[in-house]
Amino acid sequence: MQVKSGLSRQIRDTWEAELGKTRRTSYPMPGPDFTYGVNSYIKDGGVALALGQWNSREAKSLPRKLERDYIALNREAVRSGLVTAHEHQVYRKHHQMWRPLPEECTKPQGLNLPTNMTFGISTRPSTPIGDLLEHRYQRQWVEQQRLAQEAICLKSKEKIKKSKVQSTRTTLLRKYQPPEDPAPLWHLPRFQKIGPHLDTFQTPEMRQKAFSAHNSDAVARRGLHGLGIYNIG
Template sequence: MENERFGVIRDSMESNQLLQKAELGKIKKRCFTLPGSDFTYGLNSFLKEGGVAAAIGQWQTVDPRGTAQQRKLQPHYVALNREAVKSGLVTAAEHQAYRNTHEIWRPVYKGHLHHPAMTFPPGTTFGISTRPSTPIYDLLENKYQHLWIEHQKEERERLRLKSKEKLKRAKMQDNHTTILRRYQPQEEPAPLWQLPRFQKIGPHLDTFPSQEARQKAFNAQRSDGIARKGLRGQGIYNIS
C-alpha cells in the first residue's frame, strides 16, 4: 500500500526514520534493528531448584544458631574488680593475680548475649487494635443523615434564639443613668495665642447700634442659612 517512489531505493533508507512512510493500519517504523528469534529478553536464571519434584522429595531447613549453653563464657571484670577492692587489693599486679585465681562469669541470657529478655504482663496485645465493624444497619437506614439534619436544626434554633436575644437587648430604653454613663463632656479648645498687649483691646469698629440688634441679625442669618450652601450657610440658595 506504499506510494510509488522515484529514484534509486537504497538499503540505508531502512535505517532513516525520516524517510519512512506510514502504512495503512500499521504504526510508523522506528528503524531499530532487533535480534533474531533465538534471542531471549530479560535476565537469565541460574538457580536450579529442581522444580516440583525436588520440592516434594525434600524439605529445606535452616540450621539453628548456637544456644546460650554453647556460647563461650566471658569474665565479669567489673565484679572481679569490685571483689578485689573489697579484699584490700589496690595495685594492678594484685588485681591481675586476683583475676587469675578467681572466676566470676558474665550472665548469659537466652534472648540476647548482653541484654536480658524483656518480660511483658499477661494479656498484653501487640500491634494495632482491630477496627470496629461497620454498622451496616445504620447505613441502610440513613441514620447519619437524620442525625446531621437534627444537628443542623438545633444549631439553627440556637442561632435564632441568640439573634432574638440581641434584638431584645437593643430595644431597651435608655434612662437617665445609662445616658449619664455614656456621656463624655467635650473639652473646650484652648484659645488662640495672642500678644499680651492685644488681649485687653476691644474692637475698633461696631456696625450694630446695640447688642440686641446684633443678636437679631445673627438669629436671622442662622435661620436663613438652612436653605443656603456652604459650611457656615452663607452661600447661594440651594434650590435642588
C-alpha cells in the first residue's frame, strides 16, 4: 500500500504545475537504457536463412464449382416435347447439363515472347542544331510552297486548254435542226371553216416570216418555248 501511494504521489508531483513555471505539456522522457520499438517474437532465421534459401509457395488450383446450363436444358426439354413450366422443372430434376469452363482459365498464362526481345522505346535522334541556326527548314518549306503553287497554276492552265469551247449564238444556230411539224389537232367539222376573229399581221407573208424568224431564234433562248433570254454560257 505504501508503494502504491508513493508512486501516485510521484505522478501527481510530476504533472502538477510548479510555482512560477509553465505547466508541462509532454510526457517525461525515459532513461538512457530504454529501448524503443516492439519486440518481435517471430524467429525466421534472420538474414542468413533468407540468403541461403528461398521459401516459395506452390500455386494451388482452387476448386471451381460447375454451373448448370439452363439454356441447354430448356432447349433439350423443348425438343423432347415439354412446353409447360411444370414439365420443365421435372426435366431439370432428372437431367443435368453443366456449362463449360471459361477458356481463359484453360489457356496458359503469360505471353510467349522471344528471348532476344528488347523492351522500351528507341532513343529519339538528336536535333541538328546547325540546320536550325541556318534556317534550313524555313527555306525548305518556302521551296515546297513555291513548287506546290507552280503545280496548281500548271493544272489550271491545262484545264483551260482542255475545257470545251463555249457555244455562241452562231454555233447554236448552225447545229439547230428544226423539228417536224406535228400532226394538226382534231377539230369538229363545223369549226374548220371558221377563220380567226383577230389578225395583227398585215399580210399572210409577214405572218409566216415572223414565225420563221421566231423559230430560228428560239434555239438560242431559254425556256420551254424559247421565249427567255439568250442561252450563251
